[in-house]
Amino acid sequence: VTEFVQDLLLGLLLGGVYALAASGLTLIFGVMRVINLAHGAFLILASFLAYSLWKWVGLDPLIAILLTTPVVFGLGWLTYKLFVRPIRTAPMASTVLLTFGLAMVLEAAMGTVWGNESTAIRPSYADESFTLGSLFLPKSQVFGGLVAVVVLLALGFVLTKTWLGRAIRAAAINPAGAELVGIRVASVAALVFGLGIAAAGAGGAIVGVMYPFLPGSHYAWIARLLAIVVLGGMGSLSGAIIGALMFGIAETMASAYISPAWATAVPYLIVFLVLLVRPQGLLGSRLRQDAVAV
Amino acid sequence: MARSTIIRRLQAVSVTGFLALGLAACGGGDSGSGSDSKEPITIGASLPLTGEFSQPGTAAQQGYQLWADMVNKNGGLLGRDVKLVVKDDASNQNTVVSDYNALISQDKVDLLLGTFSSLLNLPASAVAERNQMVYVEPAGGSPEMFSRGFKYLFFAQQATADKQGKVFAEWLTKLPEDQRPKTAAYPVLDDPFAAPTANGIKKILEAAGIKTVYEQTYAIDTKNFDTIVNGMKGANPDIVVNGAQSEDGIGMLRAMLKANFHPKWLYQTNAPTLGQQYADAVGVENTEGVVFGISHAPEADTPGNKEFVQAYDDKFGGSPPEDAADAYAAGEVLQAAVEAVGSVDDQEKLANWIRDNKVDTILGTLDWNDDGSPNGEFLVGQWQDGKVQFILPESVATTDHIVMGWKPGGGS
Numbered sequence: 001v002t003e004f005v006q007d008l009l010l011g012l013l014l015g016g017v018y019a020l021a022a023s024g025l026t027l028i029f030g031v032m033r034v035i036n037l038a039h040g041a042f043l044i045l046a047s048f049l050a051y052s053l054w055k056w057v058g059l060d061p062l063i064a065i066l067l068t069t070p071v072v073f074g075l076g077w078l079t080y081k082l083f084v085r086p087i088r089t090a091p092m093a094s095t096v097l098l099t100f101g102l103a104m105v106l107e108a109a110m111g112t113v114w115g116n117e118s119t120a121i122r123p124s125y126a127d128e129s130f131t132l133g134s135l136f137l138p139k140s141q142v143f144g145g146l147v148a149v150v151v152l153l154a155l156g157f158v159l160t161k162t163w164l165g166r167a168i169r170a171a172a173i174n175p176a177g178a179e180l181v182g183i184r185v186a187s188v189a190a191l192v193f194g195l196g197i198a199a200a201g202a203g204g205a206i207v208g209v210m211y212p213f214l215p216g217s218h219y220a221w222i223a224r225l226l227a228i229v230v231l232g233g234m235g236s237l238s239g240a241i242i243g244a245l246m247f248g249i250a251e252t253m254a255s256a257y258i259s260p261a262w263a264t265a266v267p268y269l270i271v272f273l274v275l276l277v278r279p280q281g282l283l284g285s286r287l288r289q290d291a292v293a294v
Numbered sequence: 295m296a297r298s299t300i301i302r303r304l305q306a307v308s309v310t311g312f313l314a315l316g317l318a319a320c321g322g323g324d325s326g327s328g329s330d331s332k333e334p335i336t337i338g339a340s341l342p343l344t345g346e347f348s349q350p351g352t353a354a355q356q357g358y359q360l361w362a363d364m365v366n367k368n369g370g371l372l373g374r375d376v377k378l379v380v381k382d383d384a385s386n387q388n389t390v391v392s393d394y395n396a397l398i399s400q401d402k403v404d405l406l407l408g409t410f411s412s413l414l415n416l417p418a419s420a421v422a423e424r425n426q427m428v429y430v431e432p433a434g435g436s437p438e439m440f441s442r443g444f445k446y447l448f449f450a451q452q453a454t455a456d457k458q459g460k461v462f463a464e465w466l467t468k469l470p471e472d473q474r475p476k477t478a479a480y481p482v483l484d485d486p487f488a489a490p491t492a493n494g495i496k497k498i499l500e501a502a503g504i505k506t507v508y509e510q511t512y513a514i515d516t517k518n519f520d521t522i523v524n525g526m527k528g529a530n531p532d533i534v535v536n537g538a539q540s541e542d543g544i545g546m547l548r549a550m551l552k553a554n555f556h557p558k559w560l561y562q563t564n565a566p567t568l569g570q571q572y573a574d575a576v577g578v579e580n581t582e583g584v585v586f587g588i589s590h591a592p593e594a595d596t597p598g599n600k601e602f603v604q605a606y607d608d609k610f611g612g613s614p615p616e617d618a619a620d621a622y623a624a625g626e627v628l629q630a631a632v633e634a635v636g637s638v639d640d641q642e643k644l645a646n647w648i649r650d651n652k653v654d655t656i657l658g659t660l661d662w663n664d665d666g667s668p669n670g671e672f673l674v675g676q677w678q679d680g681k682v683q684f685i686l687p688e689s690v691a692t693t694d695h696i697v698m699g700w701k702p703g704g705g706s
Contacts, residue, residue: 010524116348116349117571118571120576127580128551141520211545214349219346252518252521255518255522256521260481260512260513260522261484261511261512264516
C-alpha cells in the first residue's frame, strides 16, 4: 500500500508539471487554432535561460521564473508578429510546418549558444526530498507542483475575471463578433501567443531543475504535451490540467505495475481509448465547434 | 519500440526527411569520384548532431575533424588532402539511412566512416554493406551488429557491448565473501548497446551466485525515474547496474539521491564517461565511486594519444570526451588500411586488410574477428575525488586505489 501511495503521489506531482507545460499549448490552440509544435523548444529554451541565471548569477531557478517568464513572453509575442501572423489564415497544416521549423531553428540556436550537452540546474534542494513516514516527496517536484498551481490559477484568473480574459474568450468563440464590439482580435492573438509561450517559460525553469536537458529534449516534451492536450480536449484549459494529471499518474503506475518499458506507451494507449469514446477529448469544447459552424 | 517513440519518430521523419532531401540536392556535384590524384579524398559520415544523441554526435564530429586535420598536416592520405562530408541525421534511424545513401550516390564520397550509437549504426551499416563500402564505426558495439554476416563492417573499439563490463564483473566476483555483493538490480535502457552491456554483467554475476532482485527495461524518452528507483529501493540490492546512454543515466542517479537510495555499488554505462558534464549534472560529490566501462583514457600511453589529447585541448579546450577519441581511432583504422592498400578504389581489399591486420590507435592496438567485431578488453573507470581514474585491468590502471563502492555526498 505504501508503494502504491508513493507512486500515486509521484504521478500527481509529475502531472502538475505536465499541466503547467501543456496549459500554454492548449490556450494557443483554443484561441488561435494554431498547433504550436515549437512549444517544447520554448520550454527547453526557458530551462537554458534559468540555467544561465543560476550558473552565472546564482539566482534560484524558482525565482528566475520571474525573469524568464517575461523574456519568453516577449519572444512569443515577437514570434507571433514575425512568423505566425502572416500565415494565420492559411490552412492549419502551414502553421504546423512553420512551428515545427521554428522548433528546429530554436534547437540549433540553443545548441550553438549552450552546446549539445546534457545540462542540469542543481540548486541545493535539487536532489533532496521531504519525507513523510516512509514516503518521499522530491522537493523539486513539490515546488514545481506548487508553482504550477500558482501559474495555472493566475492564468485562470486572467481568463475569467479580467477584461483581457473576456476579450480572449470572445475572440476564441466568435472572432467576427469580437471585432464588432471593439476587440482588436489581432492584438489579442499576439498577447495569447505570448501568454501561452510564457506558461511554457515558467514550466521550463521547473523542468530544468527536475530533469537534465539538452537542446534535443524538446521532441520528448512536445510529443507528451500534444497527447495531453488532445486527451483533455484541444483548447480546454481545465481539460489540459485533468489530462496532464491522468498522464502523469498513468506514466508512474505503468512504470511501477507493468514495466518501465511501457511507461511512455501506456499513457498514449489511454489517450487512444478516451478518444474512441469521446473524440473531442475529456472536456473538448463544444462551443468551439458551434463557433466554427457559425 | 514504444508507441511514443514511433509517434515521435514519425513526427521527426516527416520534416527531417524533407530537409535531408533538400540538403542532399544541394550537396550533389561539388565532389568528384576521386580518380584525379590532386582531388582531395572525400570521406562521408552522418552523425547525430541534433536530437537525443547530439551529445556523442558532436563529440564524434570533433574527433573526425581532429583526425582529418592531423592527416592533412602530415601530408594527407596517399598524398591527397582529406575532406570530410558530415551530414546531420537528427538521431533518427530513417534519416541516417537516407544520409548514407546520399553520401554514396550523390556526394560520391571515396570512403565512409560510421555514425554514433548502435541504434543508428545498425541501419547505416546495412547501407554501406549493400554498396560494398568499408564501414569503420566508432560506436555500435551491440552484438546484434556482428551477427548479420557483414563483410565491410568494423568496430573501432576494444570489445563489443556484451563484454564491456566483463573485467569489472569478474573482479567483483573474486572479492572476499564479506565484501562481495549478494544481490543486484538491472534497470536498463531499451537500447542495442546499453542492454547487452548490462546483460553481459548479469550473466557473470549470476553465475557467481549474485542474485538478481530487480530487472526492468525503460524507454529512451523516459524522463521520470522516481518510480523505477522506488521499485529498486523496495528490492534493496547491493549493486545497481544501470545500462544507460547519457541523460537517462544522469536522471537515474539523481532519482536515486532523491529517494535516498544508496546501494553499495553503482555501475553505469556511458553517462559517467561524459566527464565534467556528468559531474556537473549529478553533482561532483555524488560521483565518488561510480564505476563504468570506457574505451579511452586521456592519460594512456598509447601511440599518438598525447598528440590527440593536446590537439583536442588546443582546438576545443579541455579533456577529450571518450566519443571524440573513438571517432579519432576509427579514422586511424581507415587511414592504416588505405595506406597499406595504397588506393581507395578497391573497397574489398581494404576490408580484407583490416580483417587480417592489427592497427595501433589511441585506444591501443585493435584487431578483429571475421565478423568485424573486435577482440580486446575494455578499461574500467571509476570516479574518485571528482576525477576519472582507470582502475582495471591493472596493466593500464592510473591508480592502484579502488574506492570500495558508491559514496554519494563524497563522504562515509
